[in-house]
Amino acid sequence: MNISQRVSVIEQTVFAELSAKAERTKAVNLAQGFPDEDGPARMLEIARGQIATGHNQYAPLIGTPELRQAIVKDRRKRLGQNWAPDSEVCVTSGATEGIMAAVLATVNPGDEVIVIDPFYDSYGAAISFAGGIRRSVPLNMTQEGTWALDFPAIRKALSPNTTAIIVNNPHNPTGAIFSEEQLSTLAELVKEHSLTVISDEVYERLLLPGEEFIPTASVAGLREQTITVSSASKSFNVTGWKTGWVLGPEPLVAAVTKAKQFLTFVSATPFQAAVAHALREEETWVTQWQEKITRRRALLADALESSGWRVHPTRGSYFLVAREPHEGALPEGVVALPVAALSDFPERWEGYYRFAFCKSEEATAEAARRIKQGG
Template sequence: MTAMTSSARPLLNRRLAEFGTTIFAEMSALAVRTGAINLGQGFPDTDGPEEVREAAVRALRDGRGNQYPPGPGIPELRTAVAAHQQRRYGLSVDPDTEVLVTAGATEAIAAAMLALVEPGDEVIALEPYYDSYAACVAMAGGTRVPVTLRPHEGRFRLDLDELRDAVTDRTRLLLINTPHNPTGTVLTREELAAIAELAVERDLLVVTDEVYEHLVFDDAEHIPLATFPGMRDRTVTISSAGKTFSFTGWKVGWITASPALITAVRSAKQFLTYVSAGPFQYAIAEALALPESYFEDLRADMLTKRDVLAAGLEDAGLTVHRPSGTYFITADIRPLGETDGIAFCRALPERTGVVAVPTAVFYDHRELGAPFVRFAFCKKKPVLEEAARRLKAAGTR
């Protein structure tokens, strides 16, 4: 049967016309076809703690979460999220009215945009940005306004003057990501204080994506924006279990915010998945209560892996921007005589047996991201060492 079409109008909603297949799907398909090591998509190649996995099995066997869980999330997980915020950041959160469980952080972002943004509203996001940001703003009918993080002295930095100048009378909210994917930048206390002052001054909402909150290195410190003066009632804070506990397929995320903001976001979220990941919610509730040694060991392990891959990339001739957070490294390909990251990444699997992601796809200003590529180091150490060996042996230098 031939699908009915209209010559006057394309099938795809025009708000999504600029978004094709994600770069992650394209690069992962290349990895499968060529047998290359996939350092493109950010998922670990090992499962998380055995006790957390067993907690999910117990929930399944005991019949907890096999039917629809409560719309806001199970009480145990909402209580665990609230306890986590209090223990780590001194943030007092009511688990009954100020926590909402979502199908990962991606749904949380979508629900927040659909709930809080109307057609004509401007949303300022830090460029480069996770690709779902642009799509979620578009689906809400908003206009994204990028403020570019630029490399300076080994770190991608936010120009606070540029951020302030980007705010107009049409600006509805700021979409902030720290620790930042893909650059690995962790916004400093001073930068966050300036963002908070701007939000209060211009009466802006702020959505903060903090999914890498436990993956900060060296002297960096993750500070939730909601802890700053005037921000508690205007900030939607998003996090998830996938990056912290290495169960990315479970898709358990959460939002913390004031009751009014939670009510607004839940109004949109209930018509997306409604609920999800029932048994896994019980397991993540236990995971959030793991001792501090777990989180310390996670950081130490990722720091070792970061340094292994960074050294390998440098040895292969790339300029490395060593991240202060997340599990991604941004590398500059210009020392190799290359300037087009997209072409470079499409050729890299056949050339070296390694897959990376071109950072340009995360920019509106594609030319600013053209020479950068992103590598994920959330893999086993021997895998990273082999990737480094392949890159050097293939003559990338």
């Protein structure tokens, strides 16, 4: 039996391990970022209808025209971006495939890729599969207790072999949002060093009250150098549908599509019409969902703070980062993600946990109760 070195160095994702632990111990699972309630009812009806009426064969390689047009119109309406639906969009089987295809399309063996630390673990796997070298750069904590890009550290990490940088905005796990000023500084570095930016924007709709999200490709000088990755999974509570997309200039999207065709070939047909509907018609549902998770974050933050935890601000995503008051403060009845598990600098994140506040009102309240009672 021969197991390739390529996969031998890849460990099981920490999310699967923690979810299995929660199931085994009957704990409230606040570790993995998936909701336990469905998305818009009409969207679900359309998916069922698509299956029942025969839309079960291969979709076009780059996705159905309906979904690609809906993606483009949504980006134009919400974010002021303009993309060509037939050449600058490719539908993927979730954002994870989009990231993998983007890395395979732009990274050669020996190329160095900067990742902003801590980071979603698929970034590291994608770089490894492409034969690239990961250069992790930690975030800086701000006076407000959130996090920002560390440009002196990014400059220090750059070398003649650096070809790409992966940015996640809004950021998982910290909940930070990178400002236009930070992205403009990033643009200067990208142009100076001829880098490709892979911008993971799956939490683009999950904003806390008063917060603003600026897409990386909207910043002057970044459109032609950026592959944007996003997904319906987080925006519309359908993580199991694995329906995502990439946007970018035609040469980059064409390269991503070449890689994608030999990963999954095409993405699930029945869900594409449903997601297109959600992008066109379900912004009210999104607003209501934002209001729900904002209340749940407040409930969880109150329980943590009253138990001595330091709770950091969340600007985007549905994650809250908090630092425990002492080792072992997290009760057995609650599972959260140690931020160190997503970092190449685990010592910097000792005692920090990421809590998902996208669970039901009942589950969140039960987790809050257990945190307050210490068990």
